[in-house]
Structure formats: C-alpha cells, structure tokens
Amino acid sequence: MKNIGIDIGGTFIKAAIVEGRGKIVLSSKTPTPKNGQEIPKKVIEIIEELTGKAKIDISEIKSVGIGVPGVCDTKKGTIVNCPNIENCKSIEICKCISQRFGVDAYIDNDANCAALGEYTVSDMKSESFVFVTLGTGVGGGIILGGRLLRGINSAAGEVGHIVIKQNGERCNCGRRGCWERYASVTALVRQAKEAGFTGNVSGRSIFADRAKGNKKADEVIKQWLEYVAEGICDMVNIFQPEEIVIGGGISREGNIILEPVAEFAQKYSIKDTNSKRNTKIRISKLFNDAGVVGASFLYTQN
Numbered sequence: 450m451k452n453i454g455i456d457i458g459g460t461f462i463k464a465a466i467v468e469g470r471g472k473i474v475l476s477s478k479t480p481t482p483k484n485g486q487e488i489p490k491k492v493i494e495i496i497e498e499l500t501g502k503a504k505i506d507i508s509e510i511k512s513v514g515i516g517v518p519g520v521c522d523t524k525k526g527t528i529v530n531c532p533n534i535e536n537c538k539s540i541e542i543c544k545c546i547s548q549r550f551g552v553d554a555y556i557d558n559d560a561n562c563a564a565l566g567e568y569t570v571s572d573m574k575s576e577s578f579v580f581v582t583l584g585t586g587v588g589g590g591i592i593l594g595g596r597l598l599r600g601i602n603s604a605a606g607e608v609g610h611i612v613i614k615q616n617g618e619r620c621n622c623g624r625r626g627c628w629e630r631y632a633s634v635t636a637l638v639r640q641a642k643e644a645g646f647t648g649n650v651s652g653r654s655i656f657a658d659r660a661k662g663n664k665k666a667d668e669v670i671k672q673w674l675e676y677v678a679e680g681i682c683d684m685v686n687i688f689q690p691e692e693i694v695i696g697g698g699i700s701r702e703g704n705i706i707l708e709p710v711a712e713f714a715q716k717y718s719i720k721d722t723n724s725k726r727n728t729k730i731r732i733s734k735l736f737n738d739a740g741v742v743g744a745s746f747l748y749t750q751n
C-alpha cells in the first residue's frame with residue numbers, strides 16, 4: 450500500500466511516495482509558490498509528476514497527507530493561515546486534491562507530521578511519545594494512546610512556547626522567556642555571538658569549532674544543552690512518555706547532544722526510584738524526511 454506525503458515549507462514543497470512503514474519510493478522538491486493561493490494547483494502538479502515518474506497509477510495511492518507550516522483545520526482539511534507564505538489563508542486544499550484524484554486527503558501542521566513520522570518508524574511501538582525539533586524555533590508533537598494530541602484548534606504540542614525564564618528574551622508569540630528563545634539553533638547562534646564569535650556563525654560551525662578543540666565553543670554548547678535539557682525534563686515530568694525523540698538538522702550531532710540531555714532528564718525527572726522503567730530519549734531517525742513520511746501516515750489519525 451502506498452500513500453503520498455507532502456511537506457509544504459516556506460521555501461520548498463517536498464513530496465514523497467511512501468510505502469510500508471516509512472519507505473520512500475520516490476521523492477521531489479519544488480519551490481513554494483510566492484502566492485499561497487496557488488499552492489493547491491502546484492501540489493496537484495507535483496502529485497501528477499511524482500506518480501508519472503514512478504510509473505504508479507493514482508488508483509494505487511490510498512491517500513494524500515499534507516503538512517503545513519502554520520495553522521490548519523484538520524477536520525475541514527483547510528489551511529487556516531501560514532504567516533511565512535504570502536496570501537496563504539483559508540485554502541480548501543484537501544477538497545481540491547480529493548476532487549482531482551478521487552483519493553482521501555488529510556492535513557496537519559508540519560511539527561505534528563514530523564512527530565507522526567518518527568513515531569511510525571520507531572521500533573518501540575510506544576503508546577506515548579513526544580517529538581521535539583530544534584531548528585529556527587523549537588517545535589513539537591505529542592502522541593498519547595497512539596493518537597496525535599491536536600487540541601481544540603489543532604494547535605496542541607507547541608512545546609517551544611513553555612516559559613523557562615520570566616521576563617527573559619522576547620518571543621514572536623508575544624511572551625518573554627519561551628524555551629525556543631534559549632534552546633533553538635537560532636538561540637545557539639545568538640549565544641555564540643554573545644560569547645564573542647563573529648562572522649558566519651551557524652549551529653554547524655559552532656559544533657565544528659568544538660570538535661577542533663575550541664574551549665569557548667565547548668562552553669557555549671554546554672550552556673545551550675542545559676537549556677535544551679530543562680525543557681526535555683519538563684516533557685518527561687508532564688507526560689512521562691515511553692519515548693522522546695529529538696529532531697531537526699542539528700540532531701545529526703548525535704551523542705554530543707543526546708548524552709548530556711538524557712543524563713539531565715534522568716537525574717531530575719520525577720519517578721519511582723525503584724522502577725527500571727524510564728523514558729527513552731533518542732535522536733531522530735528520519736531527520737529532514739520526518740515531515741513527508743509523517744504526512745503520508747496522516748490517514749492513520751483520521
């Protein structure tokens with residue numbers, strides 16, 4: 450059985466035909482239209498191209514799932530508003546796709562899709578699962594009892610906006626001191642600049658400097674990882690999930706990120722000290738493919 454996953458980003462639309470438990474048959478990457486209202490037409494073109502190249506008839510596709518970088522209505526199948534794409538408001542995208550191809554179409558926000566992707570490829574078969582992605586901001590998705598936690602406006606799981614420092618750094622959401630202002634890659638870069646790093650500083654460059662033995666880079670990363678760990682520990686205390694996955698491009702650094710964060714969470718989370726059961730924390734398996742793979746599994750949630 451095959452499904453199509455579409456991951457709409459501010460710059461590119463990624464698409465993939467996915468089969469089994471997350472195997473990508475064929476994928477593509479297309480620039481996102483400047484005018485958001487043109488997205489349904491573009492997505493239809495992408496699906497035609499992809500199935501054409503893969504020599505797959507549309508009747509072999511069970512469903513199409515779409516991830517969007519903003520607010521959507523999962524019940525109506527509409528994009529409500531994507532602030533990073535111009536004129537991307539009130540779009541009946543699922544209806545357009547269903548009518549064109551005669552398949553079921555589903556929608557959710559990109560972080561929920563990524564969470565669902567990582568959840569589906571996990572070997573643990575856990576019932577409770579939290580996904581946290583470290584990038585420009587800190588995003589997340591929560592799965593409880595095998596179901597995505599969507600909340601009353603399909604906007605639950607915005608873990609980046611828990612406040613870890615009252616009157617701290619100002620956040621785009623209107624409050625101050627949100628976790629993402631300290632634990633995102635954007636924050637890591639800011640912290641490095643505050644420590645005296647100049648020029649083209651990126652998350653990758655700071656980790657590269659650390660690997661070369663730069664002490665200042667090591668200190669900056671240690672401090673940043675404490676911020677990451679504070680929030681992860683909150684996730685353990687609130688949900689006590691079987692599994693937490695850390696994703697985003699920076700998670701490719703692997704154990705350098707995972708070990709100190711897991712150690713912190715293990716030390717400070719509330720638990721029965723006699724129990725051997727602990728939340729397992731691991732790094733993403735899908736990295737940049739989590740969004741498309743997860744979108745292709747949206748049919749399991751509807």
Ligand SMILES: [Zn+2]
Nearest residue numbers: 610620622627
């Ligand atoms: Zn915020």
